[in-house]
Amino acid sequence: IISVFNVYKKYRLGDIEVPVLRGIDLEVRPGEFLAIMGPSGSGKSTLMNMIGCLDRPTEGKVLFRGIDINSLSDGELAKLRGLEIGFVFQTFNLIPRLSALENVKLPSYANSIPGIDPDEHARNLLKTVGLEDRMRHKPNELSGGQSQRVAIARALMNDPALILADEPTGNLDSKTSLEIMELFSELNRQGRTIIMITHDPEVAEYAERVVYVKDGLIQKDYGDQAD
Amino acid sequence: IISVFNVYKKYRLGDIEVPVLRGIDLEVRPGEFLAIMGPSGSGKSTLMNMIGCLDRPTEGKVLFRGIDINSLSDGELAKLRGLEIGFVFQTFNLIPRLSALENVKLPSYANSIPGIDPDEHARNLLKTVGLEDRMRHKPNELSGGQSQRVAIARALMNDPALILADEPTGNLDSKTSLEIMELFSELNRQGRTIIMITHDPEVAEYAERVVYVKDGLIQKDYGDQAD
Ligand SMILES: Nc1ncnc2c1ncn2[C@@H]1O[C@H](COP(=O)(O)OP(=O)(O)OP(=O)(O)O)[C@@H](O)[C@H]1O
């Protein structure tokens, strides 16, 4: 579903060039459950932005279902993301003036799914992540872990084929983390592809394949069905 | 150094009252290393805001070195915090348009310590947390774990007697987490009081005492020297 070919990402900071991704090759099959691990600053979130079509590589190619994302306009990329990809951001990126419920419903305004009532669906998702009695709270009226769960529910709103989760349990206690991982396992069993960045080895256990990133390169790849 | 007597915190959301802290009693001795654990949404960050004099209880008392914080004006409270308390926030709270270095130096502008060059001290702190080559980056040019480490360095800028850290390793890989915990242990050995919220049992191991919070109350207290 995702192919990353020799991808480089370099940032420019004034007159200095900051190389972040230095030639990443990665193939992810439909229905795979992949964990990405590695040191802080090694390039995991940057790689996920490439995979999630939120950013373009400096060099190399990213294919989504065989389509080169560089051949798509920004508008076409946004449409693709809205329909196909659910993103849980490392820093949540919730809208401060909207309630938890309104934050979760947001993806349905651009791309609504026929036959699903967005309000009912959003409420169900919030119940599933344990936030039934926090739906009216705004992000500054929620705990860190509650905000994280709103971000997770929002990512699932449009029933995406590909779920990208960047440190989805970083602010959750063990019990709640495992509940979220059971949810992801169930979504994966139903056929969705899940790519998850995590620092927690117990969370990575839920994945069938683990890729280690270090200094902008893939160091190890365990459990790749292609091997 | 900190005494919390029968503290309640209730929020008002429209016409509904949200009880968060329901009668917390806690005494923390100078030089103690205390970990606070508990489920997401149980009230840990809210309790830390009370202890850190960033918020006032709805009922009950908080004493800082025997002074009732409710007897101090907002200005006096701010001065006390600036001199005595270093706070690592769960969501970092970095200033977006300032570089990592400038973010770390920020506490020294309100309260500078005689004999210390803020620029040199800030650079040393950033080196200590492994960000020597990220000093000029702004928060949106840093990874999640790098931003977290800038927040940690900033908390240490004024050499505070009390360090409050809310999930300080949530975005860090195991190796970097342990480096931060070694740093905290060293600061504690030098006499500073450390109160740390964490979801990670391995991180809690570095503390000498662990308090469990659930539904706004303290459920368990292990390792309390007073017992
Ligand atoms: N301004 C507010 N208005 C209403 N409720 C609030 C407000 N701020 C926090 N809360 C509620 O207070 C409860 C405790 O929040 P707190 O941030 O202390 O939890 P926590 O234990 O730190 O959780 P986490 O581990 O997820 O960070 C939560 O249920 C939250 O919804």
Ligand SMILES: Nc1ncnc2c1ncn2[C@@H]1O[C@H](COP(=O)(O)OP(=O)(O)OP(=O)(O)O)[C@@H](O)[C@H]1O
């Ligand atoms: N806009 C930018 N300009 C310059 N450098 C950047 C920019 N964005 C990210 N970086 C750098 O890219 C590197 C990788 O960042 P990334 O967020 O991908 O790391 P990460 O592996 O997700 O780390 P963490 O585990 O801490 O979240 C970091 O060293 C960071 O400083």
Ligand SMILES: [Mg+2]
């Ligand atoms: Mg990251």
Ligand SMILES: [Mg+2]
């Ligand atoms: Mg919290």
